[in-house]
Amino acid sequence: xxxxxxxxxxxxxxxxxxxxxxxxxxxxxxxxxxxxxxxxxxxxxxxxxxxxxxxxxxxxxxxxxxxxxxxxxxxxxxxxxxxxxxxxxxxxxxxxxxxxxxxxxxxxxxxxxxxxxxxxxxxxx
Numbered sequence: 001x002x003x004x005x006x007x008x009x010x011x012x013x014x015x016x017x018x019x020x021x022x023x024x025x026x027x028x029x030x031x032x033x034x035x036x037x038x039x040x041x042x043x044x045x046x047x048x049x050x051x052x053x054x055x056x057x058x059x060x061x062x063x064x065x066x067x068x069x070x071x072x073x074x075x076x077x078x079x080x081x082x083x084x085x086x087x088x089x090x091x092x093x094x095x096x097x098x099x100x101x102x103x104x105x106x107x108x109x110x111x112x113x114x115x116x117x118x119x120x121x122x123x124x125x
Contacts, residue, residue: 006110007040024125035072043093
């Protein structure tokens with residue numbers, strides 16, 4: 001299974017591993033490939049600059065590479081699919097992750113119950 005991990009899971013995995021749900025860790029360990037969206041790095045960069053998170057996106061990218069995680073770029077096909085998604089969730093970062101998961105396809109690992117409504121590809125932990 002190939003999975004895309006949402007921003008919260010990425011953050012927990014690298015900065016607060018004690019908060020990472022054990023189920024999430026198992027999915028990540030068992031996955032054939034673990035992807036992190038460039039949009040998640042962007043979100044973490046913004047929230048870091050606003051001091052909402054204690055994170056350095058450059059350091060995070062290095063940690064991801066060491067952990068064997070793959071970066072998923074944001075492509076036009078992802079952005080176009082966002083416009084077709086119902087407005088069940090309005091966070092733009094979450095919406096692009098949903099579109100990426102559907103478009104690729106990848107299983108999307110999240111702790112956000114609102115995202116589960118979008119697709120059977122979503123795994124809530």
